[in-house]
Amino acid sequence: MQKKCWTLPDYHLHTWRCGHAAGKMAEYVEAARAAGISEIGFADHVPMYWLPAEKRNPTLAMKEEDLPVYVAEVEKLRKENPDLVIRLGIEADYIPGGEEVLARLLSTYPFDYVLGSIHYIDGWEFDHPAEVEGYSHRDIDDVYDRYFALLQEAARSGLFDIMAHPDLVKKFGYRSRANPAPWYEQTARVLAGCGVCVEVNTAGLRAPAGEIYPAVDFLKACRKHGVPATAGSDAHSPAQVGYAREEARKLLLAAGYREAAIFQGRRLSLVPLF
Ligand code: ZN
Ligand code: FE
Ligand code: FE
Ligand code: ZN
Secondary structure, three states: OOOOEOOOOEEEEHHHHHOOOOOHHHHHHHHHHHHHHEEEEEEEEEOOOOOOOOOOOOOOOOOOHHHHHHHHHHHHHHHHOOEEEEEEEEEEOOOOHHHHHHHHHOOOOOOOEEEEEOOOOOOOOOOOHHHHHHHHOHHHHHHOOOHHHHHHHHHHOOOOOOOOOOOOOOOOOOOOOOOHHHHHHHHHHHHHHHOOEEEEEHHHHHHOOOOOOOOOHHHHHHHHHOOEEEEEEEEEOHHOOOOOHHHHEEEHHHOOOOOOEEOOOOOEEEEEEE
16 A cells, blocks of 8 residues: 655654753654654754853753754764655744844754744743743733734844744633734735745644644735745654644645645745645
C-alpha cells in the first residue's frame, strides 16, 4: 500500500536546548518519518538577545553559545536523513528596539526561515502560565489592540518570514469584548503588504483556547489578501510532531487555501495542499 503523501510541512519543532522541551532531535525526525511527514523544520527559541546574558532565563530559550551547536545538529540530521526534507528555522521574539541586534544574529546563520513571535506585550509575558494573572488587571480589548499592533510592527520590521501563532493572545481563553474582525482585516493587509506568511499552529488546541492559531476568520482574511500560509505543531516533545495536522489541513482548506508555503534559504515556494 502506498504511504499517504503529506505535503503540509511541520515547521515549528522545539528542542531540549530551550530548557522546556523534551527528547532528542533525532527522535523528532523519527516521529516525522513515522507520521509520513516529508518536510519538517526545527524552530527553537532564539537566545534572549534583548537581555544581558545574566538576565536570560535558561528555561525559556537556548543560550547564545548553543546556537551554533543547534545549527550544526540540524545540518548533521539533514545529512543522516536524506529521505526527509529538514529545514533550519528559528523562532525569534519580536522586541521593539531590539531589531538591529536580532538582524545581526539572524544573518550569522544559514536559516531557511525565521518565525516571528509576539510573546511579550510591553514586558509582560502574556503567554506564560505563571503570568496569567496579568489578564485580570488589564482591559482585554486594550490587550488585543496592543497585541495586534505589535504583530503588525513585527511584520513590518522585515526580520521575519512567517508570523507564528498569529492570535496567541487568545491562548488562555480571554476573548476580546470587541468583534476581532477589524484586527484580523488590518493585520492580514499588513502581512500581505510586507510579504510575510501566516503560520497555522496547532498548539492552540492544547491550550485553554481550544482552537488552532489563527481563528478561521483571521485565516480567511489572510487568504483574501493573498498571504501565503504554512503550518507547525509547536512540538515540545517528539510525540507532538505533526500534532493535529489533519485539523490544520482542514482549516486551511476551509479558509480557501489550496497551497502551502515552504522555505529554503529564506525563499518561499508553494506546494499544492491536498
Ligand atoms: Zn517553547
Ligand atoms: Fe511561541
Ligand atoms: Fe514555539
Ligand atoms: Zn511558538
